Amino acid sequence: xxxxxxxxxxxxxxxxxxxxxxxxxxxxxxxxxxxxxxxxxxxxxxxxxxxxxxxxxxxxxxxxxxxxxxxxxxxxxxxxxxxxxxxxxxxxxxxxxxxxxxxxxxxxxxxxxxxxxxxxxxxxxxxxxxxxxxxxxxxxxxxxxxxxxxxxxxxxxxxxxxxxxxxxxxxxxxxxxxxxxxxxxxxxxxxxxxxxxxxxxxxxxxxxxxxxxxxxxxxxxxxxxxxxxxxxxxxxxxxxxxxxxxxxxxxxxxxxxxxxxxxxxxxxxxxxxxxxxxxxxxxxxxxxxxxxxxxxxxxxxxxxxxxxxxxxxxxxxxxxxxxxxxxxxxxxxxxxxxxxxxxxxxxxxxxxxxxxxxxxxxxxxxxxxxxxxxxxxxxxxxxxxxxxxxxxxxxxxxxxxxxxxxxxxxxxxxxxxxxxxxxxxxxxxxxxxxxxxxxxxxxxxxxxxxxxxxxxxxxxxxxxxxxxxxxxxxxxxxxxxxxxxxxxxxxxxxxxxxxxxxxxxxxxxxxxxxxxxxxxxxxxxxxxx
Numbered sequence: 001x002x003x004x005x006x007x008x009x010x011x012x013x014x015x016x017x018x019x020x021x022x023x024x025x026x027x028x029x030x031x032x033x034x035x036x037x038x039x040x041x042x043x044x045x046x047x048x049x050x051x052x053x054x055x056x057x058x059x060x061x062x063x064x065x066x067x068x069x070x071x072x073x074x075x076x077x078x079x080x081x082x083x084x085x086x087x088x089x090x091x092x093x094x095x096x097x098x099x100x101x102x103x104x105x106x107x108x109x110x111x112x113x114x115x116x117x118x119x120x121x122x123x124x125x126x127x128x129x130x131x132x133x134x135x136x137x138x139x140x141x142x143x144x145x146x147x148x149x150x151x152x153x154x155x156x157x158x159x160x161x162x163x164x165x166x167x168x169x170x171x172x173x174x175x176x177x178x179x180x181x182x183x184x185x186x187x188x189x190x191x192x193x194x195x196x197x198x199x200x201x202x203x204x205x206x207x208x209x210x211x212x213x214x215x216x217x218x219x220x221x222x223x224x225x226x227x228x229x230x231x232x233x234x235x236x237x238x239x240x241x242x243x244x245x246x247x248x249x250x251x252x253x254x255x256x257x258x259x260x261x262x263x264x265x266x267x268x269x270x271x272x273x274x275x276x277x278x279x280x281x282x283x284x285x286x287x288x289x290x291x292x293x294x295x296x297x298x299x300x301x302x303x304x305x306x307x308x309x310x311x312x313x314x315x316x317x318x319x320x321x322x323x324x325x326x327x328x329x330x331x332x333x334x335x336x337x338x339x340x341x342x343x344x345x346x347x348x349x350x351x352x353x354x355x356x357x358x359x360x361x362x363x364x365x366x367x368x369x370x371x372x373x374x375x376x377x378x379x380x381x382x383x384x385x386x387x388x389x390x391x392x393x394x395x396x397x398x399x400x401x402x403x404x405x406x407x408x409x410x411x412x413x414x415x416x417x418x419x420x421x422x423x424x425x426x427x428x429x430x431x432x433x434x435x436x437x438x439x440x441x442x443x444x445x446x447x448x449x450x451x452x453x454x455x456x457x458x459x460x461x462x463x464x465x466x467x468x469x470x471x472x473x474x475x476x477x478x479x480x481x482x483x484x485x486x487x488x489x490x491x492x493x494x495x496x497x498x499x500x501x502x503x504x505x506x507x508x509x510x511x512x513x514x515x516x517x518x519x520x521x522x523x524x525x526x527x528x529x
Contacts, residue, residue, distance in 0.1 A: 050239030055528035080185035090514030127158035236525035379412035
């Protein structure tokens with residue numbers, strides 16, 4: 001998957017609102033809110049309105065195999081189900097499959113489908129649907145950005161109309177979570193065969209999950225309505241409206257005005273205000289993600305590990321996490337977050353840190369006569385600028401000049417994929433709740449998502465051995481050894497481990513805080529106040 005940005009932007013294409021357009025959009029939002037609330041009091045919301053959910057970004061696409069940003073993935077999960085799906089606690093459960101039976105070596109799993117499954121247009125969902133969908137995912141013409149995530153799956157085949165056989169290259173303890181990804185959901189292959197990629201233009205969209213898309217006004221809203229052919233009892237909420245809210249202060253105002261029921265992110269600087277003025281609505285929870293910067297190890301100055309170590313040692317992560325962010329984040333010395341069992345040992349611990357930092361920089365050829373000067377690239381939005389300014393201030397006493405380079409998110413992540421940067425804001429949010437998902441990004445064969453260009457055969461071998469090891473304790477030991485090797489090489493500079501910061505209306509039920517920050521719309525509903 002494309003490297004996961006932070007909860008502040010959560011996709012490779014988040015755009016910051018310009019001042020004038022921000023005011024213009026706010027005026028439109030206020031007018032829309034007046035229409036939505038017409039005829040009802042401030043505390044008497046019309047139940048027929050369904051639920052309005054504010055996301056961090058616009059939906060980038062509707063094809064589950066061609067998206068990688070979290071907003072699009074969350075909307076896809078509302079519409080498409082696979083053999084498994086996510087529960088309200090973020091874990092996986094059986095969905096279109098009614099049972100599963102795996103071989104003793106865990107390399108072959110047979111999933112029995114529920115009887116009488118149909119897409120929203122009435123077409124039957126069969127085992128062949130999954131086999132054809134997996135073939136499409138693997139087809140280079142599909143250009144699936146998440147294809148590498150599924151490399152552990154050797155094949156998906158149909159055995160008759162009601163049995164799906166999943167064959168693995170190696171045992172995957174996280175197979176249930178992997179099969180819950182929208183890219184492996186039941187897709188309407190009959191529509192794809194008929195019209196190709198234009199199938200996403202159907203209204204209503206042909207889907208296999210609890211909802212189907214019935215309307216999409218770009219720049220405004222995406223409307224989901226119940227899927228009449230869904231196998232489970234109808235979702236408790238008939239209509240879900242997803243809207244982008246890049247301006248988080250405007251999102252707060254909309255939520256306070258009861259124009260929205262959930263908000264995916266709260267600016268850290270406004271968290272205490274929200275707790276005081278929106279009692280019972282603030283939800284903060286540990287999140288399976290880590291905010292870090294990536295060094296470009298392909299070229300000077302950051303092809304020198306001494307410089308990378310020196311800059312890492314100079315960062316006061318706890319100050320950034322507790323004072324600058326201040327919403328429950330924890331300083332990160334390692335990559336794998338504690339919520340997934342990660343540990344944060346200081347691999348550069350030293351009794352005299354300033355002296356060690358200066359010694360490393362001097363050995364690398366930098367000092368008063370030759371200051372270290374480089375650009376810190378970061379994308380617009382969120383707290384990236386504040387963090388970059390703090391880092392520059394922490395490095396300045398050592399004769400380091402960090403110049404700030406800001407760009408719109410699409411340009412930012414394009415530059416990272418092309419290696420056109422020196423030091424850049426990055427981060428990772430888990431695809432599946434496993435340490436391997438974080439480490440695999442930095443394998444030499446990971447492709448464009450390995451932004452730093454880190455290439456270490458020993459690290460690769462440790463991760464490969466871990467993936468081939470069935471014993472959980474031995475597997476954990478190998479993964480920890482691989483992470484320690486990565487941290488000592490310092491191709492990335494961890495800053496903090498995330499928390500999710502959401503707003504949920506007090507009269508909305510079905511929301512469960514969880515490390516994956518997954519909250520399916522099919523479980524959410526409003527109760528009378």
